[in-house]
Amino acid sequence: xSGDLVVRPVGRQALLVELPDADRTGALHAExxxxxxxxxxxxxxxxxxxxxxxxxxxxxxxxxxxxxxxDWDVPSAxxxxxxxxxxPVVYDGPDLADVAALWGxxxxxVGALHSSYTYRVAFCGFAPGFxxxxxxxxxxxxxxxxxxxxxxxAGSVALxxxxxxxxxxxxxxxxxxxxxxxxxSALWDPARERAALLSPGTLVRxxxxxxxxxxDPAPQSPEGLDLPRSQSAADRSSDGEGR
Amino acid sequence: MTTKLTVTRSGALTTIQDAGRRGLAHLGVPRxxxxxxxxxxxxxxxxxxxxxxxxxxxxxxxxxxxxxxPVTIVVGGAPCAVTVDGRPAPWGAPVRVPAGAVLDAxxxxxxxxxxxxxxxxxxxxxxxxxxxxxxxxxLGPDPLAEGTVLPVGRARPVPVLPVAAPWPAPPxxxxxxxxxxxxxxxxTEDGLRTFLSAVFTVSxxxxxxxxxxxxxxxxxxxxxxxxxxxMVLGAVQVPPDGRPVVFxxxxxxxxxxPVIAVVxxxxxAAAAQAAPGIPVRFTPSR
Numbered sequence: 001x002s003g004d005l006v007v008r009p010v011g012r013q014a015l016l017v018e019l020p021d022a023d024r025t026g027a028l029h030a031e032x033x034x035x036x037x038x039x040x041x042x043x044x045x046x047x048x049x050x051x052x053x054x055x056x057x058x059x060x061x062x063x064x065x066x067x068x069x070x071d072w073d074v075p076s077a078x079x080x081x082x083x084x085x086x087x088p089v090v091y092d093g094p095d096l097a098d099v100a101a102l103w104g105x106x107x108x109x110v111g112a113l114h115s116s117y118t119y120r121v122a123f124c125g126f127a128p129g130f131x132x133x134x135x136x137x138x139x140x141x142x143x144x145x146x147x148x149x150x151x152x153x154a155g156s157v158a159l160x161x162x163x164x165x166x167x168x169x170x171x172x173x174x175x176x177x178x179x180x181x182x183x184x185s186a187l188w189d190p191a192r193e194r195a196a197l198l199s200p201g202t203l204v205r206x207x208x209x210x211x212x213x214x215x216d217p218a219p220q221s222p223e224g225l226d227l228p229r230s231q232s233a234a235d236r237s238s239d240g241e242g243r
Numbered sequence: 244m245t246t247k248l249t250v251t252r253s254g255a256l257t258t259i260q261d262a263g264r265r266g267l268a269h270l271g272v273p274r275x276x277x278x279x280x281x282x283x284x285x286x287x288x289x290x291x292x293x294x295x296x297x298x299x300x301x302x303x304x305x306x307x308x309x310x311x312x313p314v315t316i317v318v319g320g321a322p323c324a325v326t327v328d329g330r331p332a333p334w335g336a337p338v339r340v341p342a343g344a345v346l347d348a349x350x351x352x353x354x355x356x357x358x359x360x361x362x363x364x365x366x367x368x369x370x371x372x373x374x375x376x377x378x379x380x381x382l383g384p385d386p387l388a389e390g391t392v393l394p395v396g397r398a399r400p401v402p403v404l405p406v407a408a409p410w411p412a413p414p415x416x417x418x419x420x421x422x423x424x425x426x427x428x429x430x431t432e433d434g435l436r437t438f439l440s441a442v443f444t445v446s447x448x449x450x451x452x453x454x455x456x457x458x459x460x461x462x463x464x465x466x467x468x469x470x471x472x473x474m475v476l477g478a479v480q481v482p483p484d485g486r487p488v489v490f491x492x493x494x495x496x497x498x499x500x501p502v503i504a505v506v507x508x509x510x511x512a513a514a515a516q517a518a519p520g521i522p523v524r525f526t527p528s529r
Contacts, residue, residue, distance in 0.1 A: 008425035011505030014475050016425045046268040048473030050497055055473025057268065124271040125471060125497030128380045132471070169381075190370045190382060196270045 007066040014057040015066050022122055022134050022162070024076070025052050029200060031074045032056075049123040049200045051132070084203045087166060089115065089157050092211055093177035095145070099159065102142050110178055113140070115206040119164060121198045129168035129188030131198035136164055148174030155184030157206070164206075166198075182209065246314055246395040248361065250387045251345055252307035257387040258376035258451075259365050260358075262295040267371060268496040274476060275377035276492050278451060278515030279356055282320035285408055286360035289337055290317040291401040296364035297374040299387070301357045303518075305348035306387065308359070312342045315362040315401050321354030321413055321516055335410050337362075337401050354413025354516035363398035378451050379493040413516040417445065419489065419506045420528030421479060426469065426501035430481075434462035438503055438525055443487065447519040451493040453480075454514050456523055460485025461503065468499045477506035479525070487525070489514055 005028070006018040019025045029049045035041040042065050045058020059065060091111030100107040119135035136159070144160045149172065152158070156167045158175035166181050167173065168188040181187070187197045198204065250257075260283065263276025277283035277300055287296045299306065305323050308316070315337045318325045325332045326347045332338045340346045348357050367374050367384050376383040387393075427435060443458035461481055474480070478490045480500045489506055491514065506514070507528055517523065 009422070010425045010475055010502070011422055011477060012507070014505075016472065046266060046473075048268045048496060050472035051470030053470075053472040055268075055475070057473065057475050058265075123471065123497060124269060125495060126271060128267075128271045128382065130271055195267075195272075195371060200269050 005070065007069055009062065009066070010055065010057070013059050013062060014055060015059060015062045015069075017054045017056065017069060019052055019054075022052060024074075025049060025054060026120060026122065026201065027074050027076055028072075029054055031072065033201070050125075051122065084118065084205050085197060086205050086207050087157070087181055088207045088209050089179040089181055090209045090211055091179040093157065093179045095158075095176040096178050099142055099176050099178050103140055111208045114159075114164070114178060115208045119204040119206075121200050121202040121204065122163075123200055124196070124198070127168060127171055128190075129196045129198065130165060131196075131200075131202070131204075133164045133198075133204055134162055135204075136162060138162075142176050144174040145176060148172055149177075152177065153180075155181040155187075157181055179206075244312075245366070246310060246312045246363065246398075248308045248310050248314070248365075248393045248395060250306065250389055250391040250393070251309050252305075252347065253387040253389050253391065254301050254304040254306040256302040257306040258300050258378070259297050259367060259384050259387075259393075260300045260375045261297040261373055263375050263492060264371050264373045264377075264382070268473065271380070271496050272371065272382065273377050273379050273493050273496060275373065275375040275383065275451075277358065277375075278491055279320050279358065279512045281512050282356075282358050282410070283360070285410065286317045286319040286358045287364075288402075289319070289335075289404060289408060290315060290360040290362045291399045292360055292362065292364050296360065296396075297367070298361070298365065299359040301348060301351075301359070303355055304350045305357060306359070307345050307347040308340075308393075309345045310340055310342060310395070314340050314395060315398065316340055316346050317360045318346075318348045318357055319360070319408075319410055320356050320358040321351035322410075323351050323357050324349035335408055351413075351518075353518075355518050356515055361395050362401055363396040366394040366396035377493055379495060411513075413518070414513045414521065417513055417517040417521055417523040419510050419514065419523065419525050421504035421506050421525045422528060423504045424502075427503050429463055429465065429469075429501040430503055431462045431464055434464075434485075435503075437461055438487065439527060441524075443523040443525075445517045445519050445521045445523055446486075449517075449519065451491055453491055453494060454489040454517065454523075456487050456489075458486065458523075461487065463501070469501055471497045471499045474498045474502065475505060477508055477511055478502045479504045479506060491515065 048055040119133035121131040152173035157179040160175040260277040263274040443456035446455035
């Protein structure tokens with residue numbers, strides 16, 4: 001691992017570890033979790049993976065950890081034998097035709113192709129339970145829509161750049177929507193032991209459902225995530241889900 | 244029987260806050276919690292509450308409450324006129340509010356955010372270990388509205404403390420000590436010099452997510468965006484318009500704009516009390 005990572009101080013009590021690619025980032029993330037579970041990692045408040053970085057926040061004495069990180073021997077790939085979460089999808093999204101055109105396939109082949117890969121949650125952000133899933137090959141990466149939607153319904157399965165994601169709740173968004181997860185309440189439940197279905201490192205398969213098999217549209221349970229909030233879309237930060 | 248508080252005037256934005264949610268940033272959960280944590284802590288201490296007890300955080304215009312049983316309330320943080328049924332009551336010290344009387348914390352006469360600590364604490368159900376309202380992700384209770392009824396926990400005896408508690412005055416000018424990085428190299432020497440020498444002002448668009456600034460734009464070496472990376476409290480993010488934004492407690496956990504520097508944590512309470520129009524300077528610190 002030594003030599004290909006850059007460690008940048010972030011304020012007084014955090015470090016940003018920069019890696020050459022998403023695979024190495026995933027590998028170091030898995031190693032950090034292993035060491036924390038084994039009790040061999042110095043105290044760290046938050047371990048936050050990004051696209052090609054890992055933020056270690058709440059580190060009382062970051063200097064020694066920064067020096068030691070470079071000498072770690074990290075297996076080159078994260079273990080692929082973890083539990084795989086299955087996300088059922090009805091491929092009925094409004095951007096299906098556009099994505100089919102970009103991929104050069106028929107509209108009804110998008111679902112088969114999209115669900116043929118195993119994905120991995122590279123990192124989370126944008127909203128609680130929103131995971132950025134990598135695993136789509138480079139030739140299937142699509143740009144974001146030129147005009148974002150003011151409201152993307154909860155459960156939307158969408159694509160942008162190297163990522164695929166499922167929206168845990170309705171938010172504005174600029175990704176290409178190709179399908180719907182019928183019951184998005186499974187994605188995020190703060191009352192559950194594990195609030196997020198998808199956390200960094202989780203492996204994911206999409207399972208295509210026949211069209212018309214989903215309640216129409218995503219169910220809006222009173223306990224679900226679509227409760228109106230007084231916060232307006234304009235009050236959200238400058239951070240978009242596209243980065 | 245639980246004591247209840249009825250909100251008779253919710254003010255511009257009044258939220259329930261405590262020490263916030265920790266250890267969940269990797270799931271996209273902001274830390275949230277009181278923006279002026281020292282003010283919350285002192286108000287709780289004067290009200291006889293353990294550290295981290297949930298309080299109310301007002302914004303600029305205060306709020307008013309009517310308890311259904313006698314309670315003790317401490318109003319601190321941003322200075323404001325306090326009345327009980329229209330009669331003046333002390334700010335920054337315990338106030339006994341009779342059942343059915345209305346305690347009104349008036350508009351801030353300086354600063355932005357007042358804290359109301361009720362003996363026993365605001366006892367709404369916690370979400371992910373905290374009762375804090377998180378405006379970015381919508382976790383925790385909604386901001387208060389007129390008619391909202393809040394449960395109060397069991398009060399402990401209010402301690403006898405010195406009458407003159409050390410409340411810091413709201414800043415007339417905000418000086419934020421920063422450490423450069425992690426993305427200071429995205430800015431030109433000119434941009435860095437501007438950042439550390441110019442006088443910015445607090446923008447009226449500031450909120451619990453970030454303290455936005457107005458002033459000269461910081462020049463970048465390259466355009467484009469960073470791949471998303473983790474963000475810390477106090478990060479100074481610079482969006483494409485070049486105006487620094489200081490991330491406060493409801494900030495997003497990951498973001499794609501470069502962070503030029505990080506503000507020392509002990510300076511963030513003053514940042515929470517800096518009203519729009521106040522001058523802001525960023526100064527280097529160790």
